[in-house]
Amino acid sequence: SLPFQNMQPHNELVTSGQAFCLANPGEVYALYLPAGGTVTLNLMPGHRYVCEWWNPANGIDGSFQDAAEVPGGSQQFTAPDGRDWALRITARR
16 A cells, blocks of 8 residues: 555656656655566665565555665666566655
8 A cells, every 4th residue: 555645746766767656755656667677766865665566467466575675866676577567665664
């Protein structure tokens, strides 16, 4: 679950690759990669973030996978395969 009511389109944070980005910068980011691949995203510095992939093909009941923690700043993310994927990034509390 994401606080979509607090998020705005921020595609400008994606500096390479193909993805759509909704964000409340420094708090939460949601990316959709329609063809997988690798994207570079500018995360607000000074925070640590938990990143988790979700496969839309699994439907609503699918779970997030491949959790990792990254620092703020420019970060590169590679989808697990070449299909469409969603990426949830939340500030670590």
